[in-house]
Amino acid sequence: MHVRDLQAGDVLLFSAEEGSWISKAITWLTDAPVSHAAMTYQIPTKMIEETPPAVRVAEATMRFPGRTVHVMRLNKPIDDFKPVMDVAAQYLNGEAPYATNNLYLLGILLLYKKFTPSDTAQKIIMRILKRLTGRLLNAINQHKYPDKHPMVCSQFVFECYQEAGKAFQLTIRSGNLQSDSTRTSLLHKAFKYKPQTSQIDSLESEQASDEELAKELFEAMNNETLLATGTVADELLEAIHDFAKVLHGVSQQVDLDKADSKQGIAILQAQSSMFVTPGDLLQHCPELRHIGDIKIK
Template sequence: MITEKRIGIENLRVGDILVFPAPEGSKLSQAIALLTDSSVSHAALMYKIEDELLIAESTLEGIRLTPLPDEMPFIRRYHLNAEELNKLLNSIEYYIQDKTDYAYIDLVLLGILLVYKKFSKKTLTNKIFYTFLEYIARLLAETVNNLLSKGKNPMVCSQYVAQCYLDAECPLKFNKMVVDWDYSTKLLKRTRGNDRISLITLLGDTPYLSNTRVESNVNMLNMSEESEIFNDFIHLIKSEKNAGIKKGARKEQHVEISEQPSMCGSEILDLSDLVAPAREIANSLNLILTDKSVVNKIHPMNGSYEKEVFFVTPADLYLNCSNVEPIGQLSF
């Protein structure tokens, strides 16, 4: 567990990255922390209107400004000059004014990738298969987001943080990322008699992992167990959205900086419908991979991570970002 010095509100600066520990009352937040081998589940940016400290964040209701919550986030700082800070603020404000949506499909697809990586044997075949899964995740996310949010770029919380810095021409850099195949090879092994493994079962008795690793044998799931975990993750997202903000969670109020009407799409997508087609595509690609002649033609995704935001998680901002300074943990 990382121990960081406590800092006060007076130490905060506009543009700081805030990374929040996973609250105990949210199963979805606990799932994110579990799948990313960390204790965090949410990220936001420090903002200010006159003398009021606010945070700019992508919530389940979309990107917006909210009051500084009574939580204790970890603070990460990219040292910006005046011009860079101005560009960052312009980017923050643009997505808020545009009422950019939350990227539910990105969260689901990233969850599927992390489930597969976390519970699969570390073999060359699975590594190649995983590379294809990354491509599929990108294509599905782009297709669905174009259908539901035409002209916009839906983002989850950590994507929003990374995108704003990218827009400001100050891309966040990562030595490694949670989504990387070799990020973690020491996994938890859970056995519950003859019960099938599921994400909710794991959440029931698994402590936060922070940046520590637990020695164990790697577990290989069969298709029925994988399907249950996928469905559990989607169920957690839906239940979190439907339940709204629960006791002890962030305040509901938010701050408007624009009177522009909402541009949110009216179409509703049942995310669970995407799991089976995605798995069928993946299975087909896996069959292709059994042909040894095509293995050498498979290459990793092009582009450096400093220019990518799709795979950035709160844990990456917390643990893996190489060009930000850890400032401490906010204490009230």
């Protein structure tokens, strides 16, 4: 398939980025071969995506090299995708924030996935959440609040379709994070936990880069002998509450002293049932069909 064969509204799902540990970790957590989602915008060579620092339009040929792009298209005839394009334009004009790049997607996946990570992985997850907490805290301190709750790339594509009207509605069946596992998520465990000592005012500066954190996490998670000890450290649960607190502040446009971790966790829980991963759009969305792949060296 060639870029010129794309149509407005085509869903573009990207294979893991070569050399990116964040991409590797996302594909591992979702058990899917894709780690990023975008959408063809208005003309075949343009695509719109949620990526740092906000929703943006990019040249497709500039974003495709080195990755396999799985192209998905609505499986029923639609003459005009203008409603979907209009929703995307609203997000573009509103500069909907991606929050903190793909590390944010990775962090949310770690909260939602039904598993108990090893002690080693828990310590790395805590460091990732603290980094995300610090970045969201900067948004509060600078009073740069989003118009809507921060979204990840695949959620952005999904919402563009959902908000365009009934004819464009998508559904996710047996999604990547909706398995009937007997395990519970870290978010569920945090909901039952009563926080004791907030670390927000004394967040330590993390020396490792986002990619280095993701590499450490991937290597810890990929060692199956280390998984599922059954116990989640209080320190990690505290970190989840701190993250939820600043997320509540950003989402509700309130200062930190008025933000509440329980309400932040409630926001995350409400979203978890509707959360869409790039893998869901590829493997679990019956309204989309795979029409081909694009590979540009």
